Amino acid sequence: MYGWIWRRLPGSTAVRLLTATVLVAVAVAVLWYAVFPLLEPAVTLDEVTVQE
Amino acid sequence: MAIPDEARGRAYAGRVRAVLRAVGESSITAGLILLLFCAYLLWGTSAYTRGQQLLLQKELTRKDTGLARIELGRAVALLRIPELGHDYRYAVVEGVDAEHLRKGPGHYPGSALPGQVGNFVVSGHRTTYAAPFNRLDELERDDEIVVDAAEARYTYRVTSQDVVEPDEVNVLAPVPGKPDISPIRAYITLSTCHPEYSAAQRLIVYGVLKRTEPRKE
Numbered sequence: 001m002y003g004w005i006w007r008r009l010p011g012s013t014a015v016r017l018l019t020a021t022v023l024v025a026v027a028v029a030v031l032w033y034a035v036f037p038l039l040e041p042a043v044t045l046d047e048v049t050v051q052e
Numbered sequence: 053m054a055i056p057d058e059a060r061g062r063a064y065a066g067r068v069r070a071v072l073r074a075v076g077e078s079s080i081t082a083g084l085i086l087l088l089f090c091a092y093l094l095w096g097t098s099a100y101t102r103g104q105q106l107l108l109q110k111e112l113t114r115k116d117t118g119l120a121r122i123e124l125g126r127a128v129a130l131l132r133i134p135e136l137g138h139d140y141r142y143a144v145v146e147g148v149d150a151e152h153l154r155k156g157p158g159h160y161p162g163s164a165l166p167g168q169v170g171n172f173v174v175s176g177h178r179t180t181y182a183a184p185f186n187r188l189d190e191l192e193r194d195d196e197i198v199v200d201a202a203e204a205r206y207t208y209r210v211t212s213q214d215v216v217e218p219d220e221v222n223v224l225a226p227v228p229g230k231p232d233i234s235p236i237r238a239y240i241t242l243s244t245c246h247p248e249y250s251a252a253q254r255l256i257v258y259g260v261l262k263r264t265e266p267r268k269e
Contacts, residue, residue, distance in 0.1 A: 001073075001074055001077045001078070001081075002077055003073075028088065031085065031088060031089075031092075032088070032092055032096060036088075036089055036092040036093075036096065039089065040092070040093065040097065040180075041150060043093065044251045045093070045179065045180070045245075045249050045250065045251060046177050046178055046179050046180045046181075046245055046249075046251070047218065047245050047251035048153065048175040048176060048177055048178065048185070048243060048244045048245050048254070049148045049153075049158075049160075049175045049243065049254075050175075050216070050218060050219070050220055050221055050223055050224060050243055050254050050256075051218070051219065051221065052219050052221055
């Protein structure tokens with residue numbers, strides 16, 4: 001998978017490295033700011049109230 | 053005859069390698085995403101709470117929004133626990149739904165207000181969303197819990213600590229633990245999850261009002 005992506009990145013190794021870093025950063029940002037906030041309410045490791 | 057067989061064998065081995073590599077890469081990726089999600093729960097959620105606390109604490113210092121206008125999601129009072137550090141201060145928000153507790157410790161609507169006779173009940177996160185009640189278990193008898201409300205500063209004294217089941221609603225009673233008795237003193241009850249990173253039980257800290265210092269006009 002990663003090899004497949006790497007082979008399709010254009011340019012020299014340095015350029016590819018930069019593009020790859022940007023791609024990883026974008027993936028992390030999407031997870032952190034969009035996906036995780038949606039998942040978080042389903043994780044009940046911090047239930048603090050007392051109720052019936 | 054031997055050569056095509058060999059070629060077929062190599063092609064087969066290549067396919068197996070490709071599948072194994074894909075499985076391996078996916079597993080590693082899933083593991084990294086899970087790690088990142090844990091990091092988000094522990095630290096990412098805190099950023100939200102810190103931002104909301106800034107707003108709520110600013111709200112508390114404004115003169116016109118006193119106790120007269122308590123609404124869900126608004127600030128009720130400033131909670132300080134000197135034992136947990138001199139910079140330990142959280143604005144208590146009205147409400148204990150998930151959306152309120154993300155902003156900071158939440159006051160049970162309907163339970164007593166700060167300093168009032170009855171039980172001032174506050175719940176707060178222990179591990180996520182800035183974890184305001186993370187070190188609640190360190191409180192001991194006679195430690196002070198300071199609640200700054202619009203009209204006065206109320207200082208409570210810790211009386212005891214307990215671990216209860218999540219449905220033990222008696223701790224919310226006007227006299228904590230004694231739902232049939234009507235109160236003549238002002239109590240405070242703080243609750244959070246127990247053990248850490250678990251929703252199995254609740255850690256409860258009880259206190260009683262020790263001192264009231266009215267604010268100067």
